[in-house]
Amino acid sequence: MTKILHRTIGTTLPRAVAGEGIYITDSEGRIYIDGSGGAAVSCLGHNHPEVLEAMKAQMGRITYAHTSFFTTDVAEQLAEQLVELAPNGLDYVYLVSGGSEAVESALKMARQYFVEVGQPQRRHIIARRQSYHGNTIGALATGGNAWRRAQFKPILPETHHVSPCYAYRDMPVGETPEDYAERLAAELEAKIIELGTGKVMAFVAEPVVGATLGAVGPVADYFKRVRQVCDKYGILLILDEVMCGMGRTGTMFACEQEGIVPDLVTIAKGMGGGFQPIGALMLSEKIYRAFAEGSGLFQHGHTYIGHPVAAAAANKVVEIVRRPEIMENVIKMGECLQAGLDAALGQSPYVGDIRGRGLFRGVEIVADKDTQQPFDPARKIHSRIKKEAMKRGLMCYPMGGTIDGVNGDHVLLAPPYIIQAKQIDLIVERLAESIDAAVKS
Ligand code: PMP
Numbered sequence: 175m176t177k178i179l180h181r182t183i184g185t186t187l188p189r190a191v192a193g194e195g196i197y198i199t200d201s202e203g204r205i206y207i208d209g210s211g212g213a214a215v216s217c218l219g220h221n222h223p224e225v226l227e228a229m230k231a232q233m234g235r236i237t238y239a240h241t242s243f244f245t246t247d248v249a250e251q252l253a254e255q256l257v258e259l260a261p262n263g264l265d266y267v268y269l270v271s272g273g274s275e276a277v278e279s280a281l282k283m284a285r286q287y288f289v290e291v292g293q294p295q296r297r298h299i300i301a302r303r304q305s306y307h308g309n310t311i312g313a314l315a316t317g318g319n320a321w322r323r324a325q326f327k328p329i330l331p332e333t334h335h336v337s338p339c340y341a342y343r344d345m346p347v348g349e350t351p352e353d354y355a356e357r358l359a360a361e362l363e364a365k366i367i368e369l370g371t372g373k374v375m376a377f378v379a380e381p382v383v384g385a386t387l388g389a390v391g392p393v394a395d396y397f398k399r400v401r402q403v404c405d406k407y408g409i410l411l412i413l414d415e416v417m418c419g420m421g422r423t424g425t426m427f428a429c430e431q432e433g434i435v436p437d438l439v440t441i442a443k444g445m446g447g448g449f450q451p452i453g454a455l456m457l458s459e460k461i462y463r464a465f466a467e468g469s470g471l472f473q474h475g476h477t478y479i480g481h482p483v484a485a486a487a488a489n490k491v492v493e494i495v496r497r498p499e500i501m502e503n504v505i506k507m508g509e510c511l512q513a514g515l516d517a518a519l520g521q522s523p524y525v526g527d528i529r530g531r532g533l534f535r536g537v538e539i540v541a542d543k544d545t546q547q548p549f550d551p552a553r554k555i556h557s558r559i560k561k562e563a564m565k566r567g568l569m570c571y572p573m574g575g576t577i578d579g580v581n582g583d584h585v586l587l588a589p590p591y592i593i594q595a596k597q598i599d600l601i602v603e604r605l606a607e608s609i610d611a612a613v614k615s
Pocket residue numbers: 213272273274275277306307308309380384385414415416417418442
């Protein structure tokens with residue numbers, strides 16, 4: 175019996191013993207295609223020799239140096255690379271150890287920023303329903319996923335939510351994307367006015383939604399309008415690119431495709447590629463200056479921030495991901511994956527929508543294609559799909575279970591950026607079989 179408290183208590187999980195490229199092998203010798211990069215993490219696959227070499231080299235130098243005493247070459251190089259790659263204006267980096275930590279840090283930085291600039295009355299956070307920003311208390315409160323929040327609601331700090339940009343369900347036939355973006359911007363503005371225009375500190379959103387909706391991108395102009403509304407009321411825009419950033423959608427930062435620059439952006443998963451736990455918060459000059467010219471201290475920190483081995487791994491991952499041939503493959507294979515899914519599942523009575531960008535693709539499962547009615551959450555179709563897929567040697571990332579009945583079941587695919595067309599074909603084939611088996615079971 176396992177002594178580990180797995181997330182689903184009492185489950186027996188296969189033991190991963192080896193990883194190579196896009197494959198993971200378990201102790202029984204079964205081989206799985208990592209079609210989801212774990213949870214959109216393993217962007218370069220497993221055991222990448224260059225990353226292992228960079229980690230070993232750092233381990234031979236120094237493995238830990240507390241950041242209140244020292245910085246390191248690798249952490250500095252990593253920060254320089256990130257600033258070079260980020261949209262203009264995001265010039266500073268705060269290193270952390272994962273996604274939730276990045277989001278917590280962003281929330282606290284936003285709050286302290288307003289204290290530093292003499293607006294301590296700003297305290298409200300607005301985010302979107304059906305969103306996920308992490309599992310720590312602040313990040314969980316920010317996310318709007320009812321299922322994940324339900325039990326913890328009484329201990330979560332107060333936050334506010336508006337509609338996500340979810341055209342498949344919420345943009346009626348006849349409404350243009352421009353009108354839809356305008357309607358959502360008006361909803362955000364109304365919420366700001368309701369809370370008091372000088373009292374809101376931040377709006378938080380994922381450019382392409384990952385863990386709650388399965389690769390749902392915004393309609394054109396949505397983020398431009400959001401940026402305008404935030405600017406109008408002096409509110410900081412925090413974009414959470416923990417999942418969709420670092421090349422996942424075909425550009426280093428997903429917000430590049432929206433033509434806007436946030437005040438703060440969080441990154442994590444693909445930044446370390448799973449070789450080490452690491453994440454970052456990037457911030458604008460405006461925020462940096464408020465701290466530098468104010469108290470001179472960010473009242474926040476964790477023991478492992480800037481960990482040298484994690485920084486060495488991420489520094490190499492980012493160096494590889496930014497190579498043109500990698501990003502070209504993300505775009506090309508992303509189109510191949512979409513085309514394959516469309517061909518295999520487009521006609522399925524259980525598939526309502528197939529969407530995404532780059533190597534970040536989602537399939538929405540429905541009980542009735544015409545009415546978009548989701549399956550009864552009690553059937554846990556998404557979990558069944560995961561089980562069926564594992565039986566067939568495919569890892570895919572299922573999500574669902576929101577109790578308001580709207581979220582439904584989704585499957586996210588986020589394979590490593592090094593994937594090839596033949597492997598994409600296998601993913602599609604195995605997923606199609608798994609969906610079929612799950613809805614019929
Ligand atoms: N933000 C987003 C958008 C995420 O997808 C996740 C993880 N799924 C997190 C934050 C939390 O990251 P972590 O699990 O590394 O704490």
